[in-house]
Amino acid sequence: MDNSGTVADHDGLSAIFDRISAIGAHSGQGVTRLAASAEDGAARAIFAEWMTRGGARMAEDAVGNQFACFDWAGENAPWVFAGSHLDTQPRGGRFDGTLGVLSAGCAALGLQAEKQAGGFKSARNLAVVNWTNEEGARYQPSLTGSAVFSGALPLGEALALRDGAGISLGDALAGIGIVGETGSVPPRPEAYVELHVEQGRTLTEAGCRVGTVEGTWAARKMTVRWIGRAAHTGPTPMADRCDALLAAALGIAAFEAVMAEHYPRLHRSAARLVVEPNSPNVVVERATVWFELRGLDISELDRAGKAVLTAFETAAVDTGTRLEVSADALRAPAGMDGGLVAIVDHTARLCGFEPLAMRSVAGHDAVALQNSGIPSALIFIPSVDGIAHHPDELTLAEDMQAGLTVLTAVLRHLAEGGYGNGQAR
Amino acid sequence: MDNSGTVADHDGLSAIFDRISAIGAHSGQGVTRLAASAEDGAARAIFAEWMTRGGARMAEDAVGNQFACFDWAGENAPWVFAGSHLDTQPRGGRFDGTLGVLSAGCAALGLQAEKQAGGFKSARNLAVVNWTNEEGARYQPSLTGSAVFSGALPLGEALALRDGAGISLGDALAGIGIVGETGSVPPRPEAYVELHVEQGRTLTEAGCRVGTVEGTWAARKMTVRWIGRAAHTGPTPMADRCDALLAAALGIAAFEAVMAEHYPRLHRSAARLVVEPNSPNVVVERATVWFELRGLDISELDRAGKAVLTAFETAAVDTGTRLEVSADALRAPAGMDGGLVAIVDHTARLCGFEPLAMRSVAGHDAVALQNSGIPSALIFIPSVDGIAHHPDELTLAEDMQAGLTVLTAVLRHLAEGGYGNGQAR
Numbered sequence: 001m002d003n004s005g006t007v008a009d010h011d012g013l014s015a016i017f018d019r020i021s022a023i024g025a026h027s028g029q030g031v032t033r034l035a036a037s038a039e040d041g042a043a044r045a046i047f048a049e050w051m052t053r054g055g056a057r058m059a060e061d062a063v064g065n066q067f068a069c070f071d072w073a074g075e076n077a078p079w080v081f082a083g084s085h086l087d088t089q090p091r092g093g094r095f096d097g098t099l100g101v102l103s104a105g106c107a108a109l110g111l112q113a114e115k116q117a118g119g120f121k122s123a124r125n126l127a128v129v130n131w132t133n134e135e136g137a138r139y140q141p142s143l144t145g146s147a148v149f150s151g152a153l154p155l156g157e158a159l160a161l162r163d164g165a166g167i168s169l170g171d172a173l174a175g176i177g178i179v180g181e182t183g184s185v186p187p188r189p190e191a192y193v194e195l196h197v198e199q200g201r202t203l204t205e206a207g208c209r210v211g212t213v214e215g216t217w218a219a220r221k222m223t224v225r226w227i228g229r230a231a232h233t234g235p236t237p238m239a240d241r242c243d244a245l246l247a248a249a250l251g252i253a254a255f256e257a258v259m260a261e262h263y264p265r266l267h268r269s270a271a272r273l274v275v276e277p278n279s280p281n282v283v284v285e286r287a288t289v290w291f292e293l294r295g296l297d298i299s300e301l302d303r304a305g306k307a308v309l310t311a312f313e314t315a316a317v318d319t320g321t322r323l324e325v326s327a328d329a330l331r332a333p334a335g336m337d338g339g340l341v342a343i344v345d346h347t348a349r350l351c352g353f354e355p356l357a358m359r360s361v362a363g364h365d366a367v368a369l370q371n372s373g374i375p376s377a378l379i380f381i382p383s384v385d386g387i388a389h390h391p392d393e394l395t396l397a398e399d400m401q402a403g404l405t406v407l408t409a410v411l412r413h414l415a416e417g418g419y420g421n422g423q424a425r
Numbered sequence: 426m427d428n429s430g431t432v433a434d435h436d437g438l439s440a441i442f443d444r445i446s447a448i449g450a451h452s453g454q455g456v457t458r459l460a461a462s463a464e465d466g467a468a469r470a471i472f473a474e475w476m477t478r479g480g481a482r483m484a485e486d487a488v489g490n491q492f493a494c495f496d497w498a499g500e501n502a503p504w505v506f507a508g509s510h511l512d513t514q515p516r517g518g519r520f521d522g523t524l525g526v527l528s529a530g531c532a533a534l535g536l537q538a539e540k541q542a543g544g545f546k547s548a549r550n551l552a553v554v555n556w557t558n559e560e561g562a563r564y565q566p567s568l569t570g571s572a573v574f575s576g577a578l579p580l581g582e583a584l585a586l587r588d589g590a591g592i593s594l595g596d597a598l599a600g601i602g603i604v605g606e607t608g609s610v611p612p613r614p615e616a617y618v619e620l621h622v623e624q625g626r627t628l629t630e631a632g633c634r635v636g637t638v639e640g641t642w643a644a645r646k647m648t649v650r651w652i653g654r655a656a657h658t659g660p661t662p663m664a665d666r667c668d669a670l671l672a673a674a675l676g677i678a679a680f681e682a683v684m685a686e687h688y689p690r691l692h693r694s695a696a697r698l699v700v701e702p703n704s705p706n707v708v709v710e711r712a713t714v715w716f717e718l719r720g721l722d723i724s725e726l727d728r729a730g731k732a733v734l735t736a737f738e739t740a741a742v743d744t745g746t747r748l749e750v751s752a753d754a755l756r757a758p759a760g761m762d763g764g765l766v767a768i769v770d771h772t773a774r775l776c777g778f779e780p781l782a783m784r785s786v787a788g789h790d791a792v793a794l795q796n797s798g799i800p801s802a803l804i805f806i807p808s809v810d811g812i813a814h815h816p817d818e819l820t821l822a823e824d825m826q827a828g829l830t831v832l833t834a835v836l837r838h839l840a841e842g843g844y845g846n847g848q849a850r
Binding site for chain 2: 387
């Protein structure tokens with residue numbers, strides 16, 4: 001394994017990072033660049049223009065995943081992918097996702113320059129990828145683009161997803177000019193590598209600058225609806241009311257109580273709630289809540305899920321409403337690809353870092369791909385104070401530099417065939 | 426007092442009622458005709474065309490209140506108003522408000538025909554009024570148009586109100602062609618009469634077809650916001666979270682518990698909740714809840730309000746969030762105008778009904794006007810099963826007929842000067 005060659009171009013990364021970060025940014029409000037929005041479209045255009053100028057050939061699949069292709073090794077050679085996503089949460093941070101796409105772009109441009117200078121010989125083609133709707137803020141489920149690419153989610157289902165305003169993903173993509181595949185989209189890659197900010201404090205507390213993610217927590221995501229009956233909030237006798245918002249409030253309160261008492265190790269949340277009709281003068285007819293439970297142990301998630309469903313049913317009975325579980329999906333804990341984890345670990349050490357083997361609580365595109373059989377690696381760098389999905393999200397410049405250095409070295413190694421031919425396994 | 430003259434034109438009422446009820450109607454979903462929406466615009470146009478064809482002169486003030494004017498008694502004569510509102514709740518009923526406007530229109534047309542036939546001599550001008558945004562579904566506070574007309578709410582404040590999408594009432598009105606006063610808007614009337622469906626079961630349970638509303642309950646309307654901190658719902662350690670939706674859920678649950686235990690006579694509701702950013706993967710940063718308490722006794726509302734504010738503060742402390750009370754308004758119990766109540770009671774008896782003296786739990790335009798010094802009367806007719814703000818809202822044809830008969834007789838009496846000159850007081 002060779003760690004020589006160009007120094008990772010951190011100044012180039014800063015420049016493009018600042019350009020993309022300005023798209024959807026509002027002072028003090030972070031960045032709002034929801035999937036398939038006008039802002040997402042603007043960021044995609046800048047990314048494509050930047051990559052094209054650097055010598056890449058752009059392709060896009062029908063769900064809007066962007067591929068900046070470097071056809072270094074010819075039509076029949078295997079591919080290596082690196083990337084992440086450019087969409088954000090509402091009022092989200094600048095680093096989540098964006099850093100992974102742009103670091104991969106910088107690494108590719110560096111390797112391209114190195115290759116042209118004769119510094120390395122590539123046995124693989126490389127694509128820098130921007131996956132569509134990773135966040136799941138506008139369209140649920142999240143990880144949409146990577147799930148479609150890897151075959152876990154049918155394209156038709158993805159395009160039919162609807163946002164809170166009823167706009168389908170297909171229509172939203174068409175609204176930013178994406179109406180089908182363009183260019184020649186590369187095949188399933190031999191390996192995928194993603195650099196991402198940790199969004200927790202584990203690296204900082206361990207004093208490490210680089211994390212090699214060995215696997216993820218499991219997650220159980222439940223969408224639960226209470227159905228009551230609309231009525232006037234004034235004259236309707238209290239005994240006649242079936243109040244779905246009261247049911248949801250009791251459900252959320254019971255969820256917290258059950259989890260805090262019996263499952264304190266699990267992470268839990270109720271973060272989205274849709275109320276209908278949501279008029280101050282109409283008793284709520286329907287309240288839909290998105291719950292998440294996350295942990296390492298599937299059997300614990302299973303027990304916790306049963307317990308909270310019982311609590312939800314009690315909330316329905318106590319309010320005269322009816323409970324409907326409209327989604328209840330388990331994401332099994334993923335183990336990332338062992339061979340790639342070893343390469344990342346070894347490469348990070350060659351680059352002078354002491355990497356921390358760790359697990360990811362959150363899902364990422366690398367996890368979606370790995371779960372669908374594409375060998376994937378996930379590299380973490382620190383988040384200041386662990387702040388994520390918030391305008392104050394921050395990763396320090398020296399940590400970005402560290403991440404870019406390791407990513408570039410890993411991609412050089414993979415492009416040389418360091419994984420596919422088995423020499424590093 | 427004379428009850429002779431034309432029979433109230435129930436067939437005419439059915440025809441126009443069916444026409445207006447079709448605007449914003451969706452099968453099984455009731456009627457959605459939010460204030461200043463395209464549907465509201467369409468209903469207004471039909472109302473104006475119908476009244477104009479019947480001989481009225483239309484005028485509109487700057488907040489969009491429509492006045493169908495019958496200038497029977499000359500420029501210097503006092504005015505009598507009758508009406509209600511054409512806006513609805515989302516998925517609301519057909520009768521609420523609409524019946525009052527159209528019954529007043531039918532009564533006016535009947536009196537106009539009677540006058541032309543020499544059957545009565547009017548000493549007053551009459552206007553049939555459609556008040557803007559009575560419901561408060563799209564813009565809070567409710568009763569907007571009547572409050573502006575009567576001077577309780579400055580026009581500028583009303584036009585600056587914003588809906589959930591951030592659209593101002595002024596812009597929404599401009600969107601349906603209302604950009605300022607048109608025609609000559611009549612002055613403050615001598616008396617205002619409103620026919621409305623009861624939205625409760627009191628009349629049915631008493632076996633009465635007509636109710637004379639002597640006054641209303643008081644209402645306390647509180648808008649309360651919990652402010653937490655956005656964070657990733659996955660990796661963020663549970664101890665680091667400040668979850669505004671959890672706070673709101675605990676607040677709503679505590680509100681119900683406190684009210685049910687200590688203030689069971691009051692009507693209570695939490696029917697609107699705005700969650701930000703409302704993404705499944707972001708711990709909620711801001712949750713805003715609209716609470717209402719209604720009762721007859723202001724001191725009880727005062728004590729209950731204090732108790733629930735304490736509970737809201739506890740919810741904030743328990744979740745590490747911050748409580749903000751963004752609105753806390755008391756609507757005092759109104760007594761309707763005694764002279765007009767007596768006229769309605771007497772007239773109803775002359776028409777062959779045994780009217781029930783009752784109180785209104787809900788606010789209505791008549792209450793807003795009465796509270797601002799315009800003598801007002803409110804006549805109730807039964808709602809089947811008391812269902813209101815729901816697609817199943819229903820008032821039977823014979824009850825509509827009864828209401829129209831009494832309203833017409835009351836308006837004939839008032840137009841003859843039966844209130845303003847004191848002969849009936």
